[in-house]
Amino acid sequence: MDIFAEGIVRLRYLVIIAVTAMTIVMLFFLKDLEVNADVMSYLPEEDPSAMLFNRIGDTYGGNEMVIVGLEGKHVFETDMLELVKQVTDSIRSVPGIGYVTSLTNVLDIRGTEYGIETGRLVDEYDIPGEREALDSLKAYTLSKDIYRGNLVSEDATATLVIGKILTNVDRTEVVEKIQQKLKGIPFEGNIYYGGMPVTLLELSRIIISDIRYIAPLAFVLISLVLLAGFRSVHGVLLPMLTVLIAITWTMGVIAMLGYQITMLSNIIPVILLAVGSAYAIHVVNAVMAEKHIDPNKALQRAVKYIVVPVILASVTTIFGFLSFIAGSYLTLIREFGMFSAVGIFFSMLLTVTFVPALLAVMDENDRPVKRPATSHIFDRIPEKLSMLVFNHQRWLLTIWLLLLGVSIWGMTKIERRVEIIDYFQQDNIVRKGEDLLAEKFNGSTPLFLKIDGDVQSHTVLQMMSQAQDYMEQFDYIPYTQSVADLIKQMNDVMGEGKVIPDDDVKIAQLWFLLEGQEIMEQLVSPGFDEGIIQGYVTSNELEVLREIETNFEAFVEKHSTENLSMSVTGIPVMMKRLDDSIINSQTYSLIIALALVVLMTSLLLRSFNKGLLAVIPIGVTLIVLFGIMGITGVPLDIATVLTGSVTIGIGIDYSIHFFSRLGEGQQQQLGLQESLGRAISISGKAIVINMISVSAGFAMLVFSNLVPLQRFGFLIAVTMITAGMATLTILPVILGGRFIQSKGKKKETCNQKGECYS
Amino acid sequence: MYAMKTMMIKALLLLLALSGAGELAMAADAETILRRMDDVVFAGEDQKSSITLILIDRSGHERIREARVWQKGVNKRLFRFTAPAAEAGIAFLSLPDEVMYLYMPAYGRERRIASHVKNQSFAGTDFSYEDLEAEKYSKRFSPKDLEETEDHYIIQLEPLPDVRSDYSKIIIHINKKHFYPEKMKSFDRGGQEFKVAEYTFDKKGDYWYTKEIHMTNLKRDHSTRMIFEEVAFDTGLDDEIFTIRNLTRY
Secondary structure (H helix, E strand, O other), X not given: OHHHHHHHHHOHHHHHHHHHHHHHHHHHHHOOOEEOOOHHHHOOOOOHHHHHHHHHHHHOOOOEEEEEEEEOOOOOOHHHHHHHHHHHHHHHOOOOEEEEEOOOOOEEEEEOOOEEEEEEOXXXXXXXXXXXXXXXXXXXXXXXXXXXXXXXXXXXXXXXXXXXXXXXXXXXXXXXXXXHHHHOOOOOOEEEEEOHHHHHHHHHHHHHHHHHHHHHHHHHHHHHHHHHHHOOHHHHHHHHHHHHHHHHHHHHHHHHOOOEEOOOHHHHHHHHHHHHHHHHHHHHHHHHHHHHHOOOOHHHHHHHHHHHHHHHHHHHHHHHHHOOOOOOOOHHHHHHHHHHHHHHHHHHHHHHOHHHHHHXXXXXXXXXXXXXXXXXXXXXXXXXXXXHHHHOHHHHHHHHHHHHHHHHHHHHOOOEOOOHHHHEOOOOHHHHHHHHHHHHOOOOXXXXXXXXXXXOOHHHHXXXXXXXXXXXXXXXXXXXXXXXXXXXXXXXXXXXXXXOOOOHHHHHHHHHHHOOOHHHHOOEOOOXXXXXXXXXXXXXXXXXXXXXXXXXXXXXXXXXXXXXXEEEEEHHHHHHHHHHHHHHHHHHHHHHHHHHHHHHHHHHOOOHHHHHHHOHHHHHHHHHHHHHHHHHXXXXXXXXXXXXXXXXXHHHHHHHHHHHHHHHHHHOOOOHHHHHHHHHHHHHHHHHHHHHHHHHHHHHHHHOOEXXXXXXXXXXXXHHHHHHHHHHHHHHHHHHHHHHHHOOOOOOEEOOOOOEEO | OHHHHHHHHHHHHHHHHHHHHHHHHHHHHHHHHHHHHHHHHOOOOEEEEEEEEEEEOOOOXXXXXXXXXXXXXXXXXXXXXXXXXXXXXXXXXXXXXXXXXXXXXXOOEEEEEEEOOOOOEOOOOOOEOOOOOOOOHHHHEEEEEEEEOOOEEEEEEEEOOOOOOOEEEEXXXXXXXXXOEEEEEEEEOOXXXXXXEEEEEEEEOOEEEEEEEEEEEOXXXXXXXXXXXEEEEOOOOOHHHHOHHHHOOO
16 A cells, blocks of 8 residues: 555556546536436336337337316407417427317317208318307307316316427427427416426526536535534535536546436436545545644545555445346436446546545645634534444433434334426426316326227227226226217217217228328327327325336236227326335445445455444434435435435445544454544534535535426535534444443443543 | 601500510419319319228328219219228218218218318328318419429419418429329428328310329328329219219119
């Protein structure tokens, strides 16, 4: 290690130049970095429900919709209908839109005493102006359930214009164009937007604006805490610079290898900020600690000491993240594990090379560091902790046990939720739009049931009709549509009632009339060998999704025959699968990572007991984290489960540094208690600085416009503080337990250096 | 000298007149061309033929329908399907004043159809009711010269103010020699190209007749070939053919 430390100092300029060059190269790649916020694309292409969903999109003219709600005026007024027509035409002219359905272009088939009348519900060339005509249009429209709740609300105060988006187009771009066009249309009421593509666009808009405003704020705050902690420019510059470079390199590598940023991998900078800054803080802290003892050769001595724990911590963390790769169903989890590991590696590499090199250069012009006259808060916290550890271990243990007990109870209360809509605050346009759709309309989340078989046969149409009845018995599926509805309607028009005709020839002849209608292409395949039932779900609550999954699968299985098979897909089904996969694999990975960490630390500390002890802070933090989530009602979802990963990274780091300082003390033949005192005071300072700075930075996320980011910020702060406190109190209490007990029941008081007296 | 002057003035006037007339002649040209095309397309007092409809979906899958068609004047037409078997006998009877009847043999009864939408697909094809209208183009559209190539007049049609059309414009390539259309590109009301029809004409007696129209709907990615056979003109079709009694007689 001596040679290594000397080498870095000698080659300092070379190291700095190499790092700068690499950073420039990575910045070059970084500009091509793409973000993929499309949650639906995260399921593997070979996933059955994703495959079916995409196939339905290709076959039936789009599987996703953008829904525009016009609200605020009575719908059946001439000017309002004119507006609907204008909006319909605007949306229709946007490239990437397959079909548009609205009051002014929907085809209406009605049986009259004279015969069959087909026409537009509203004649767009001749929108009614007379009160009487408007009232009769209203009465007629609201009497038909294909319009009521689908195109116009029951109270006639809101109406929808629905555009189907083609597959293989940039859905968010289509939504953006529609929003731009509609901005130019004057309307006194409210325009709402709904549908998954709208949600995704809004999501990426908010993330980008949040990053723009919150990231700099967080950096400033972290820097201020670092400045307060170290009272030196080095102490701010080095950790921040290291983190920034590590993030740049990692993101650069992601772009260079042609990957995209996903909802998981965008957490990587967060992990690097927390863990990477900790690495650099340890180095700076070690150097400063050495300087207080002897300013000469402080750097080399500090490097010699700190390199090993930093490497050990990072290697263990890397293994922890690599365990995410094994057995994960989703590619995005594999990518997340892999690139987090890469990022940790870069942070470690920079910490052991670039940080000392830069310190060496800075040292050349550095003024000698004076120990501050009065110790400040970041020294006082470890001091206070030492006092607690040595004098009030029972209290400490009781408090932790209580906390753990409450947390375990809290864990049982943890909620699972997958509603993306919960991500948005109450006043967000997506939330308002979805509220309107759920309140006044039949919902906006498409659910498909595909039926394979001869769709022109009585058997298949009858089954479709039966399946629709089955679906509509659930409150959250208010409306479904299929070709069976159209056939029944036409049969009624022909005077034989609203049923599927028994005679296949009759069906063929009704079919003949329906063929070529836009709606047919959205419901049956061109070869007539399959058809879909399109339903809408008004709720995405997990309970509902579970019910859909289990009930529908049972229904499909029960009724599928040799000539007729059925399958279910749709956004609710895919969301559930995605969420299940992420939560399961994260939980699984956390357990594997914990086991790996025990193994690694046991090897490193050459003791299985110590290995087990080292993961205690991680285990405690995880329990407290999930417990607090349960108590505060923060649901376990795709975003929040990731705080577990941060816990592992930071927990390992804290434990290893603690054990490393402890080992150093024992090597110097100091007593256990004194070694513990040193470990708490030296590594404690780094831990406290890291803990407070990162928590403060993430606390800035309360200003985010996305609810999960606010929660994420809160949970990271919880994680950092719990991990830090657990390391600095539980570990020494357990380690010192034997020592304290061996002293008998004699009451002792110890100071922060572990010197005890009666 | 005076005579000379008069002559020169006359010549100048003539030149002026000619240049002005030239513009007029151009404007008149498009109208003339369209009228001449109408004469070719809507030739004969009456017409009967057999039609094969080949529907081609985006994956190239084909479906075939056959029908017999009788047409008298501009607004009497009977369309009776003969194949496939399940659809045989389905018939449409169009009468003046947009009155239309449908007969479905499986139900054994006729139904009057009032359709206010001309852009609906006819029998699952890429032809809309508007595309199949027998009213002359010059009565529905105002033409404009676009271009003249070696073989074609290219003119652009826009619907007349009081005409309801699903198209904002149609660009037609007209054969210069025989005045039949060879290609029509129709644009939707948003101005996007919507349908392309390619025509093949043949001559029978004095008349040129449509042998095939290949209509592609660009939005649907679907096309239809309408092939005309056994075409006969001016056979003196009886008005009895165009009655409800005849419609249901199958």
